[in-house]
Amino acid sequence: MKKHNFSAGPSILNPEVIKKASEAVLNINNSGLSLLEISHRSADFVAIMDEAQNLVKELLNVPEGYSVLFLQGGASTQFLAVPQNLMKVDGEAAYVDTGAWSAKALKEAKLFGDVEIIASSKDKNHNYIPKGYTIPSDTSYLHLTSNNTIFGTQIKEFPSTDIPVVCDMSSDIFSRQFDLSQFDLIYAGAQKNLGPAGTVLVIVKDSILGKTGRNIPSMLDYQIHASKDSMFNTPPVFAIYTSLLTLRWLKGLGGISVIEKMNEEKAALLYNEIDANPHFNGVAAKEDRSLMNVTFTLTDESEKETFDILAKEAGLSGINGHRSVGGYRASIYNAMPISSVQALVDIMKKLNK
Numbered sequence: 001m002k003k004h005n006f007s008a009g010p011s012i013l014n015p016e017v018i019k020k021a022s023e024a025v026l027n028i029n030n031s032g033l034s035l036l037e038i039s040h041r042s043a044d045f046v047a048i049m050d051e052a053q054n055l056v057k058e059l060l061n062v063p064e065g066y067s068v069l070f071l072q073g074g075a076s077t078q079f080l081a082v083p084q085n086l087m088k089v090d091g092e093a094a095y096v097d098t099g100a101w102s103a104k105a106l107k108e109a110k111l112f113g114d115v116e117i118i119a120s121s122k123d124k125n126h127n128y129i130p131k132g133y134t135i136p137s138d139t140s141y142l143h144l145t146s147n148n149t150i151f152g153t154q155i156k157e158f159p160s161t162d163i164p165v166v167c168d169m170s171s172d173i174f175s176r177q178f179d180l181s182q183f184d185l186i187y188a189g190a191q192k193n194l195g196p197a198g199t200v201l202v203i204v205k206d207s208i209l210g211k212t213g214r215n216i217p218s219m220l221d222y223q224i225h226a227s228k229d230s231m232f233n234t235p236p237v238f239a240i241y242t243s244l245l246t247l248r249w250l251k252g253l254g255g256i257s258v259i260e261k262m263n264e265e266k267a268a269l270l271y272n273e274i275d276a277n278p279h280f281n282g283v284a285a286k287e288d289r290s291l292m293n294v295t296f297t298l299t300d301e302s303e304k305e306t307f308d309i310l311a312k313e314a315g316l317s318g319i320n321g322h323r324s325v326g327g328y329r330a331s332i333y334n335a336m337p338i339s340s341v342q343a344l345v346d347i348m349k350k351l352n353k
């Protein structure tokens with residue numbers, strides 16, 4: 001039986017994407033060669049990289065003056081590449097602490113200079129997004145995490161400021177419309193909403209680079225990657241090709257505005273059940289609820305065994321909550337069909353009979 005895959009990451013991909021990716025592993029473009037055994041400098045792969053970069057620009061309305069990079073090392077390496085590329089020597093940066101990933105990002109930044117945590121939701125185990133904080137005007141950049149994968153909160157309105165804004169969008173990139181020109185650098189590990197693990201998408205405004213006076217190792221230097229069109233070294237070819245297939249699928253659907261509506265419908269279906277069903281409680285503050293990761297708990301923990309059996313029988317996979325939150329987490333990324341969300345809602349209703 002095909003499972004309903006609620007995994008938080010690596011996570012669900014569109015089945016057609018997986019099928020086409022497997023075909024390319026056997027034989028890419030009818031060349032008689034595997035995607036995995038052709039040069040990244042070959043015409044076939046250069047075309048893949050170009051199309052992937054162009055589709056990112058098209059889908060996200062990336063303005064002129066930004067570079068689109070597919071790098072390695074995951075979002076976690078961007079935690080250190082960001083301060084290394086953007087924090088002035090003896091400088092500082094401002095971070096908003098909205099959960100475990102923000103905390104990891106700012107821990108790395110502390111290796112390079114002073115980090116000011118200008119707002120935090122730690123006091124309530126990160127179940128909300130802090131608002132109304134003051135952003136310093138004399139700091140190297142502001143760092144945000146748009147969607148908190150573990151806690152199930154999401155920034156709905158991004159703060160406006162004159163300092164460079166950096167955002168970790170690993171778990172909600174391509175899921176909703178936003179104005180990219182408000183950001184100077186965004187990054188997103190592929191394995192939540194784009195492709196398999198192995199590449200991280202970085203979109204950076206060229207004019208903010210090269211200003212810190214730091215010596216940056218080449219592999220961490222965004223300017224070097226940008227000047228080599230994201231081919232400074234061998235790029236992760238399989239992850240990029242599979243990401244391209246997802247980008248084509250998204251474009252075919254009608255782009256971000258269409259997937260955003262679908263995501264809103266899926267999330268509404270699940271949150272409405274959480275709110276209507278006395279056996280369940282939502283974890284995140286209502287106004288900050290994530291459209292991608294829905295966190296909830298049982299009102300009566302003794303029903304856990306019954307609910308877990310119902311989930312198993314219905315073919316639901318990956319709904320256990322992160323250990324730091326407990327309860328359940330349903331990750332309902334772009335590729336998840338509403339029928340899978342309905343399958344979860346159906347077993348929640350069964351508990352309420």
Ligand SMILES: *Cc1c(COP(=O)(O)O)cnc(C)c1O
Nearest residue numbers: 074075076101149168170171189
């Ligand atoms: C998953 C995730 C990360 C970590 O990504 P890696 O690619 O494993 O380094 C970072 N930030 C957020 C918001 C995530 O969801």
